[in-house]
Amino acid sequence: MLNSRRLVLAHFWMAFGVFGLALLLGAWQMFIRSPLAGWIGNPEWYYRSVTAHGTIMGYVFPTLIAMGFGYAITETSLKAPIAGVRWAWAGIALILIGSVMAMIPVSAGLASVLYTFYPPMIGNPFYYIGVVLVVVGSWIWVALMSINLIRWKRANPGKPVPLAMYANVAGSYLWGWTAVGAALELILQIIPVAVGLRSTIDAGLARIFFSWTLHAIVYFWLIPTYIAYYTIVPRAIGGKLYSDSMARISFVLFLVVAMPIGIHHTFADPMVGAGFKFVHSVFTAIVALPTLLTVFTICASVEIASRLRGGRGPFGWLVALPWNNPTMLAVTFSFIMLGFGGAGGLINMSYQLDASIHNTQWITGHFHLIFGGAIVIMYFVIAYDLWPHLTGRNLADLSLMRLQLWLWFIGMIVTTFPWHYVGILGMPRRMAYYDYTHPAIADQALPVILSATGGLILVVSAALFFVILIRGHLSEKADPGEYRFSVAVHPPQRVPVALNSHGLWVGLMIALTATNYGFPILQLAARSDTSVPAVYVGVK
């Protein structure tokens, strides 16, 4: 059992707790916008709910998962107690305080600005300050990950850093740097206006700052999933990791190219020059590379597991896979969703194709398929895998787990595929009301009903997930043994210093941020004619 199990459990329970609440809001939003429900009369309720759903799912839930998993990795992979446990508790406390502080004005209808902030809309300052506290709390984790790795390296000079920890610290550095964009937006642009020091805001500059965070944050959400692919999946299905180096290269590639691509979120914005949009588009294409490497390496690792179990032939090995194993199911579902979501992403990153789906329901479909589908299903696996080590009790209900994972997969496909379809038909996202009796959009009614049904399936799946975890707390005690990560086919004896440290890659990440963001930011910051009056929102 882990020494820091209370710390890790606190992170996981807080994460999944807020996830459950936000999921209910999401399902409600889908229902009231569908033809199954009438017009709610006041769109404010819808926007309030979207703000809460997005803020929790975007900022609080994945951050807590990454932190909790990060602490578990630190202790189990470095085989030493975590340094700075008190600071870790301070970090989660800040996140709790920040979340409550942000959610009070949102619930009261004083900050229905959506989690993307949408300047020049300005809500209650406590909402923004709460979000800043969440980010600051997570920065404590970033510092702790770095400190723990440095201590270990000093004690073990020249030894290869365990893959899980190497990837975990890469993820923390990525988050540390990418969160700077939103922090700059909040501190320099939005909060001064929200507290009344200024009445105008440079909405264009604020949006560029936000795009700095908005895309790389997805890769921060993704890193725990990728760590699970590489370090949990091969071991859980009885195989070996095909290549340790390939894994390291994938993570450092994320570090370098996840950052300088966010302006593809502002393709339709006039304040960024077309040249920079093109450069960001090119780097967005390159970010597919670490994912393709990962898919190859994990498929190869899975094939190794199958052949060890007696799988034969070019395709016959697929049959021999341990399909009863929930991890095997989950990684398959995750890859299918990642494949479809990634293909949609290639459309989003293309300037011309993006124009046809910009701000439509397609976008909602895309990021729910990637994040809610491919990423979150692996968060479930991480929880299932760690739970016996956190509780010291068995988690034996495999058939319930399989049912839960199947439902999540089906629910997510049923939710997001119709969204993609109605997006192509032109259905705008983030609207509270659609008049499906209107002939122009009448044919969107059926897919929207389908998609709302998918939302209900997801709620059922999440309920099962909670049942499984709670039953895990109540089952008989059992010694889970030492927590182990996957072993590579060729375990690394000596790793090139470039793949055993992060300096080079962090340097490239910052350099590319300067080249790809420097000019657009400085240009708008230097101009005096780019501010617009703030639009204050809130129930009167």
Place this chain on the structure above:
Amino acid sequence: MNPERLLSLANRWFSTSVGLTLVIFLSSAICGFLLLPYADADSRFSGIWDAICNAAGFPVKSSATDIIQPEFKISGATLGLAELTSPSPQSIGRGATLAQQCAICHGPEGVSRADAPNLAGQYAQVIYKQLHDFRSGARTNATMGPFAAHMNDRDMIDLAAYYAYLPRIPSSRGSSEVPLIVASGAPTRGIAPCGSCHGTIERKIGSPWLNGQPAAYIEAQLRYFASGARRNDTNQQMRNIARALTDDEIKAVASYYAGTQ
């Protein structure tokens, strides 16, 4: 064992990764800032530097030189005048004297018996803007045009202050149901709820208070907006809405606000 130096060109990881990053960045920059701008058939660059500046996001001058002028007058009224929000008693008094010439249509106390708008309690900015537009020709009306032609800015401000000062007539509307178009608008047709600008839900500067206005007047104005006969709503806020309204909705709005529903 010699410790491997990372930041050295001799380290192949360092030289390859930095080199590749540079190659990718430079080639994408050359494409984005030079080749693609010139590939655009509409590009009119005076040189390489012009193309680079354009791709970097500097505004292109040529597009700003030839603004298309509309063939009709647009409203030039400024609504932010402090005198409109906090008028002096002298201004109100002078307005009361001037208002005597308006009384034949708009009533001695701003309540009309001739289906002309009721001005009692109307926002000062609204009255000022309409008078200003009648004078400039942005809004045309055979009766109001000649009246406004002889007014100066002072007169208009004083009249606006006087009518804003008068008490509104109480609404006779009872508990009749609010039409959907007033409370919720029609989102699929891009129609905001009437109440979100004209009172009860929210008020926007320059939008008149509609409660108690004559039904015939509201209906006529909506039809003028729809046909384009009235176009002093500078950004077409009302023309866009009126064009999308159905005949039944226009009647429902008019009778609801008139309080006769």
